Amino acid sequence: MGPENQEQQLLVEYEIPADESVSMAAVHAVSSLKECEPWELSPLYRTIDPEMLDDLCESQRDGIVKFVYSGFHITVEEGEYLLLRPADHG
Numbered sequence: 001m002g003p004e005n006q007e008q009q010l011l012v013e014y015e016i017p018a019d020e021s022v023s024m025a026a027v028h029a030v031s032s033l034k035e036c037e038p039w040e041l042s043p044l045y046r047t048i049d050p051e052m053l054d055d056l057c058e059s060q061r062d063g064i065v066k067f068v069y070s071g072f073h074i075t076v077e078e079g080e081y082l083l084l085r086p087a088d089h090g
Helices: 003-009 022-034 050-059
Strands: 012-015 064-069 072-077 081-086
Touching: 012 022, 022 050, 022 064, 022 072, 022 081, 050 064
Parallel strands: none
Antiparallel strands: 012 081, 064 072, 072 081
């Protein structure tokens, strides 16, 4: 398996449910990947202000927001999808 295939396997896409905020989706996606409960993770507000994140993603539907949380690079695309990649892989 070449480096490109390894990189693709390390990227996880998570569709944000319509009834869930971006901030909660990030916490749920990371806890799912880490196979732990959301409350076992470091609070998101230690990385990024959850309210600001939600407001920004709501107002910039065609934009991209990136941040690192609990060992993952997280990219929010169009306020509808999260792309998660382990932080130790580039």
